[in-house]
Amino acid sequence: MHHAPLVIGGKTLAEASDGIGESRDPSTGEVIGTFARAGLTEVDQVVAAARHAFDNGPWTRMRPFERGRILRRIGELMLERRDDIARLESRDSGKPLRDAYWEVDCSARFFEYYAGVADKQHGTSIPLGRGIVDWTVKDAIGVSLQIIPWNYPFQLIARGVAPALTAGCAVVIKPASDTPLSAYEFLKICQEAGLPDGQVNLVNGRGSLIGDALARHRGVDQITFTGSVPTGQRVLEAAASHAIPCNMELGGKSPQILFADADMEKALPIIAGGFLTHAGQVCNAGTRLLVERKAHDDIVSRLHDHIRKINIGRALDDPDMGPVINAGHKAEVEGFYELAESEGQLLMGGNLPLEAGLAGGAFVRPALVTGISNTARIAREEVFGPILSVIPFDTAEEAVAIANDSDFGLVAGVHTASIDHAMHMAQDLRVGQVWVNSFGIGLDVEFPFGGYKLSGFGREKGLEAIGAYQQIKNVCVRFG
Numbered sequence: 351m352h353h354a355p356l357v358i359g360g361k362t363l364a365e366a367s368d369g370i371g372e373s374r375d376p377s378t379g380e381v382i383g384t385f386a387r388a389g390l391t392e393v394d395q396v397v398a399a400a401r402h403a404f405d406n407g408p409w410t411r412m413r414p415f416e417r418g419r420i421l422r423r424i425g426e427l428m429l430e431r432r433d434d435i436a437r438l439e440s441r442d443s444g445k446p447l448r449d450a451y452w453e454v455d456c457s458a459r460f461f462e463y464y465a466g467v468a469d470k471q472h473g474t475s476i477p478l479g480r481g482i483v484d485w486t487v488k489d490a491i492g493v494s495l496q497i498i499p500w501n502y503p504f505q506l507i508a509r510g511v512a513p514a515l516t517a518g519c520a521v522v523i524k525p526a527s528d529t530p531l532s533a534y535e536f537l538k539i540c541q542e543a544g545l546p547d548g549q550v551n552l553v554n555g556r557g558s559l560i561g562d563a564l565a566r567h568r569g570v571d572q573i574t575f576t577g578s579v580p581t582g583q584r585v586l587e588a589a590a591s592h593a594i595p596c597n598m599e600l601g602g603k604s605p606q607i608l609f610a611d612a613d614m615e616k617a618l619p620i621i622a623g624g625f626l627t628h629a630g631q632v633c634n635a636g637t638r639l640l641v642e643r644k645a646h647d648d649i650v651s652r653l654h655d656h657i658r659k660i661n662i663g664r665a666l667d668d669p670d671m672g673p674v675i676n677a678g679h680k681a682e683v684e685g686f687y688e689l690a691e692s693e694g695q696l697l698m699g700g701n702l703p704l705e706a707g708l709a710g711g712a713f714v715r716p717a718l719v720t721g722i723s724n725t726a727r728i729a730r731e732e733v734f735g736p737i738l739s740v741i742p743f744d745t746a747e748e749a750v751a752i753a754n755d756s757d758f759g760l761v762a763g764v765h766t767a768s769i770d771h772a773m774h775m776a777q778d779l780r781v782g783q784v785w786v787n788s789f790g791i792g793l794d795v796e797f798p799f800g801g802y803k804l805s806g807f808g809r810e811k812g813l814e815a816i817g818a819y820q821q822i823k824n825v826c827v828r829f830g
């Protein structure tokens with residue numbers, strides 16, 4: 351049985367003021383770990399520890415290449431422990447084992463990548479004429495609060511913490527209570543790699559209690575949040591109470607646009623992966639399939655054949671699709687199936703695992719919805735489950751109009767053999783990222799990621815992410 355303590359200023363605290371929480375395996379419903387649940391007392395302590403590390407600790411004063419060496423070591427240690435971390439993450443979050451391995455590998459890539467840019471954070475020199483020298487420096491912003499959701503807990507910690515440390519920040523991590531376990535593995539790796547005490551701190555606990563108190567805390571200088579739109583809006587209100595900047599990575603209802611000229615054999619697994627990965631519990635899941643009308647019946651029949659064969663099972667057995675995060679979320683997803691049935695035709699797939707031991711799991715079946723338009727609720731609301739809304743279009747202009755007719759704007763996929771269609775879509779789609787004949791390429795940490803509209807603002811990943819953790823200071827010197 352795992353236990354995740356708090357880690358505050360380098361000290362490990364097995365107990366906390368809000369008691370002990372339990373974490374369940376979504377594949378079986380069984381308790382697999384416990385965690386110390388922080389309350390308001392620990393909120394003050396953890397912010398004080400991070401502030402102390404930032405204001406007085408060695409990290410911000412270290413030469414950037416030395417910081418880079420420690421960051422690189424964190425990535426190496428992740429890869430050395432990938433088996434243990436992946437198995438823990440697979441059980442705690444319910445994602446198939448190979449996806450959990452991907453999550454660890456991707457986390458290591460974040461640290462490798464930002465280790466390499468730690469010593470390349472140059473300012474600029476601004477010409478103002480003789481007798482004046484003006485330049486900018488990139489200062490660390492201070493204490494960064496990282497509020498983490500339950501779908502990719504280990505990877506989303508790495509995605510935010512690596513650039514924050516690269517910039518010289520101190521960090522407080524607040525994981526989601528459904529997946530509290532792997533964050534402690536991350537903290538242990540940081541300590542072993544030689545990260546100074548207090549530079550990264552961990553507090554598990556209730557979002558509405560400590561998440562809110564942390565976001566309002568005057569000792570916090572910046573917030574990176576990934577999660578739902580309503581919670582993100584609450585975090586923004588808390589941040590506004592002391593006017594600090596935020597990176598917001600919220601939800602999506604991302605379109606995949608399929609033209610009849612696309613290579614259907616190649617497009618099919620990409621479209622299916624786009625809405626089935628981690629049982630659809632991915633912010634950038636491609637859950638709206640906009641299909642050129644003449645290809646509609648063919649792709650629906652191919653997709654239905656595909657999802658019929660989906661093998662659903664216990665995450666550690668590495669099935670095609672594992673469970674959703676918990677029984678409450680399963681009920682929500684099933685509510686969306688009822689909605690879909692009332693709005694269009696629901697085509698189900700997959701075999702539910704009914705053998706003994708899996709009956710307590712939060713399993714749902716993958717589904718397609720046809721016979722709807724883009725005004726249907728099922729085509730507009732984020733389900734966070736494996737359900738694909740299929741909507742026909744006749745022209746490229748109509749495809750763009752339907753794709754953009756959404757509250758969200760995270761990513762889009764385009765499947766076509768025509769360079770004109772691809773370029774037209776890339777120019778006109780109001781989303782943060784356009785994939786052509788693909789929908790994700792693996793360990794993609796190098797390019798920026800983030801949304802338009804209700805999908806949020808700010809960019810994660812790539813060189814763009816570091817800016818969130820820096821202040822630009824201008825220095826102007828007159829001489830002579």
Ligand SMILES: NC(=O)C1=CN([C@@H]2O[C@H](COP(=O)(O)OP(=O)(O)OC[C@H]3O[C@@H](n4cnc5c(N)ncnc54)[C@H](O)[C@@H]3O)[C@@H](O)[C@H]2O)C=CC1
Nearest residue numbers: 498499525526557558561562577578581584600601633734
């Ligand atoms: N964009 C994404 O990647 C994700 C989106 N979601 C969406 O959110 C829905 C609900 O999932 P939840 O786990 O309830 O997500 P949530 O958005 O409520 O929680 C995300 C994080 O925020 C924390 N939190 C909750 N209330 C807070 C508050 N008032 N102040 C500060 N932090 C707070 C939570 O403890 C967790 O760490 C999902 O069904 C899905 O639609 C969930 C996870 C990831």
